[in-house]
Amino acid sequence: MNIYKKKRMLRKFKKENKEVLDLDITSLLDILVILLVFLLKSYNASDLKIDLVENMSLPNSRSTTLGNQSIIVQVNRNRKIFINNKLIGKYKDGVDTIPILFSKLVNSKIPSNISDKNIIKTKTKKINIVLDKSLPYKVLSRVMHTSALAGFPEFKFIVQGKYE
Amino acid sequence: MNNIHKRKKYIKRLNLIPILDAVFIFIFFLLMSAQFVDIHEIGSDAPAISLIESIKEKRPPLNLVLDINSKSIVIKTGVNGHIYKTIPNISNRYDLKSLSKELRSIKSKNMEEDSIILRPKSKISYEKIVNIMDSVRSIEPGIQIIRGKDKFGKFIKTDKLFKQIIFETII
Numbered sequence: 001m002n003i004y005k006k007k008r009m010l011r012k013f014k015k016e017n018k019e020v021l022d023l024d025i026t027s028l029l030d031i032l033v034i035l036l037v038f039l040l041k042s043y044n045a046s047d048l049k050i051d052l053v054e055n056m057s058l059p060n061s062r063s064t065t066l067g068n069q070s071i072i073v074q075v076n077r078n079r080k081i082f083i084n085n086k087l088i089g090k091y092k093d094g095v096d097t098i099p100i101l102f103s104k105l106v107n108s109k110i111p112s113n114i115s116d117k118n119i120i121k122t123k124t125k126k127i128n129i130v131l132d133k134s135l136p137y138k139v140l141s142r143v144m145h146t147s148a149l150a151g152f153p154e155f156k157f158i159v160q161g162k163y164e
Numbered sequence: 165m166n167n168i169h170k171r172k173k174y175i176k177r178l179n180l181i182p183i184l185d186a187v188f189i190f191i192f193f194l195l196m197s198a199q200f201v202d203i204h205e206i207g208s209d210a211p212a213i214s215l216i217e218s219i220k221e222k223r224p225p226l227n228l229v230l231d232i233n234s235k236s237i238v239i240k241t242g243v244n245g246h247i248y249k250t251i252p253n254i255s256n257r258y259d260l261k262s263l264s265k266e267l268r269s270i271k272s273k274n275m276e277e278d279s280i281i282l283r284p285k286s287k288i289s290y291e292k293i294v295n296i297m298d299s300v301r302s303i304e305p306g307i308q309i310i311r312g313k314d315k316f317g318k319f320i321k322t323d324k325l326f327k328q329i330i331f332e333t334i335i
Contacts, residue, residue: 032187039194059294067205138286153210161202
């Protein structure tokens with residue numbers, strides 16, 4: 001067999017053996033559809049994004065009202081106070097306002113992307129209060145009192161939805 | 165000689181790649197916006213004095229107050245704080261069904277009243293206060309809606325009780 005014949009046969013062999021690998025993605029699509037359904041179920045239409053701090057258990061509630069984005073004050077089981085997820089100090093028993101909370105709220109900055117003055121006026125009055133369910137009313141009372149004096153008289157208590 | 169050429173039978177298959185692309189992108193979008201803890205809110209405002217011209221009401225204000233202590237919930241009405249009903253605390257649990265029943269009765273006679281003042285003692289836990297707020301704001305699912313007359317004598321119906329919750333001694 002001469003060399004040209006050999007080369008021709010090799011080329012023919014390569015041509016005939018070119019098979020396109022067919023990937024069966026039906027099962028992958030199955031998984032994705034199920035995942036899609038699950039995520040659609042847990043879709044959240046509210047613009048409020050809360051990262052719960054450590055040692056925090058929210059009380060259950062029948063409320064179905066969705067929250068709106070504004071300043072978030074969290075007080076966990078260990079009585080640590082957080083504003084927008086930043087630890088500012090620990091709650092101490094007292095009579096009047098919580099001084100660290102008051103000073104931070106008064107100095108809290110208005111987000112730079114809000115330009116409409118009317119929006120600024122309404123948005124800065126609201127405050128989202130996230131408290132651990134085991135805390136006594138006196139903690140809630142002082143947080144509300146401090147917030148109201150700092151210019152946030154519209155309280156929104158953040159709770160966990162309960163399905164009956 | 166007949167050469168029977170056997171033609172390869174190509175099975176036509178649906179191209180799923182574009183669908184897969186779309187589903188993938190959709191999944192990432194939903195993953196970013198998913199919330200696995202169901203978060204809701206209960207609104208309450210600090211008591212404020214508003215300057216509104218009000219027509220002189222023939223009826224005295226309801227002034228509904230709930231005094232919450234560790235042993236009971238006392239429902240008070242009227243400017244003088246007349247005790248309407250006392251709801252007991254049984255085995256460390258408030259009888260919220262009775263509370264809801266009494267509030268429904270009050271609401272049916274005062275359909276235009278929307279606000280309620282809560283006065284808990286300092287040691288009452290936040291969880292119990294939230295449960296009470298739930299009972300105070302709306303009727304439980306499965307309970308008949310409330311029917312009554314408004315101040316103009318018109319029949320109205322509602323499933324809301326007292327949505328405007330005010331905590332006393334905030335300011």
